[in-house]
Amino acid sequence: MGVMHIPGHENQRPREVSLEEIRAVMGDCRLCELAQTRTTLVYGVGNPRARVMFIGEAPGKNEDLQGEPFVGRAGENLNGILSLAGLKRDDIYIANVLKCRPPGNRNPKPEEVLACSPFLREQIRSIWPDIIVTLGNPATHFVLKTEIGITRLRGRFHQMGHFVVMPTFHPAAALRNPAWQELLEADFRMLGDYLARHPVGSGAQVPAEHSEALPKAVE
């Protein structure tokens, strides 16, 4: 299976490629310098048929040691607020833009995102969720193809091809800023409301009241 040449998001469900196949292609990935410092490649975890997929930035210290996304403090915060959307960890799939921890949790470098993101794109195509929740700026910028900041994008849904996208604050950042935590929780309630009003199979479309054209996207 070739994963390195992948077109952008489409409306049609693509061919089925399993999450295991994509993981097998990654193998002991050495495509960027993070391979030299990582303990474990953190691929992703959860329901391969999830209706809602969450995307974070990159593994932190605990994730690097345990090989699973969002198992540290940010993960505890995420677990705590999932119920606001009527969701459990078992319902969802979680992955990061980068599969390996940047040393000291520094921001991802553009070349690392470029090297790693084809795998995330394949994961999205395999799961084919209705809704993608992007946690923080790197995930939001990757999915929405914009450089607009999260504070301007959050609080509403965006349509991106087939997907309804809900950008929101990163749960780690929200732990440091109570005002952001409140907004993060408000966004999760908005997601729960959307899920309740759009039962499975009803087709995922941005509800009219939230449907605003994205400010000009920057590629």
Ligand code: URA
């Ligand atoms: N922060 C992230 O963005 N992802 C993780 O997996 C953990 C912390």
